[in-house]
Amino acid sequence: MGHCPFCGTPVKDEESYCINCGKPLPDDMSTRLNKPLLNKFWYVPVGVLLLMSIIIGTSYLILSHKTTTAEELYNKGSVQLEKAHYAQAKDLFNDAVAYHPNFSQAKTGFSFAKTAERTEQDLEKAQKAAQEHDFQKALTLVSKAENNLKNYSGDAVVRLIDRLSEQRDAVKTIQLKEDLNKESSISDLKMLLWDAEAIATEEATQMANTIRERIVDYTHAKASEQINNNHFKDARIIVEDGLKYAPESEKLLSLETTIENEQEAFETMQQERIEQAINTANEEQEINENDAIELVKVTAKDDEQGNLLVTGEVKSVATIPINTILIEYSLSSGDGDPFATHHAYVFPDKLYPGEIGQFEFTHYDIKDKGENVQVQVDTIKWYTK
Secondary structure, eight states, rough: EEETTTTEEEEEEOOOOOOOTBOOOOSOOOHHHHHHHOTTHHHHHHHHHHHHHHHHHHHHHHHHHHHHHHHHHHHHHHHHHHHHHHHHHHHHHHHHHHHOOTTTTHHHHHHHHHHHHHHHHHHHHHHHHHHHHHHHHHHHHHHHHHHHHTTTTTTHHHHHHHHHHHHHHHHHHHHHHHHHTTTOOHHHHHHHHHHHSSSSHHHHHHHHHHHHHHHHHHHHHHHHHHHHTOOOHHHHHHHHHHHHHHTHHOOOOHHHHHHHHHHHHHHHHHHHHHHHHHHHHHHHHHHHHTTOEEEEEEEEEOOOSSSSEEEEEEESSSOOOOOEEEEEEEEEEEEEEEEEOOOOOSSSEETTTTTTTEEEEEEEEEEEGGGEEEEEEEEEEOOOO
């Protein structure tokens, strides 16, 4: 069977035209017997293959370019993030995602940058709320911002959390300062001390020391009252409680020793009362004649809270150590008439020859009278054992 010399389609001998391509067939039958080696349309599949190769190559180059550009934008965004330029970082991360939609790191960076911007806004709102004394709102804003950052990590996150912590401390410091200006009970002072010690600022530390001093003064005054009434157990409980808040207070530690000495002296006195009844008057007279303690000075003035504060100094002129020195004094107004009496213990508890001791007592029931009050030391008592 012959073939069309143009397209290679099988043809019959009697056919004059190719039934496929329509071209006239040659009369020479020998030319019909040779089938063309290649279809003349061989270039079609080759062209398609070449076109596909070009398309795939071009797509690869475009994708590589986009990936490289996305990575460059991401790196620039990371630099801006380190500088806390969150708006610029957010735009760069967003552009990186536009170039590479599946770039998960850029998506995370964009999300964090948006959160960081909101955090900055919350910090400004918290600062303004604190200035307006709306402390609860300020602290709520700080907590909210911290909660928004809990799913992120890295140096930029740590810096933001540190700023939030500083803002929280600043708010609490302002709140603490305001609370200190109010009239506070001893329970309030203890709570304020805990709050102050939890704030990591120098100002809060200074306020904590002030609160601690007020607790010490209150504790010393209340315990001294119990000692005066021979309620040594109650006095010890009061001092032990005060030492929880001021464990290194020399004033309270000295008073603790005073309680022990006073209790021992009281119990001994009870046991020896009958035996010493006759000698007591002569012994007390002899001690008074020896004049072992010399009053250096005594003053009365108002403290920062307006309470009357009595302070003074004594000097030991004895030749042996003197223990548990008790100063009894009376307070009088400008006309000289006494209106109150009280006592205070000298600290340190033991004075050696030539040493100076101090005493003080805060009258919480006497307010704003320091300039018009005179203090008179009536009696000074001490022990030599």
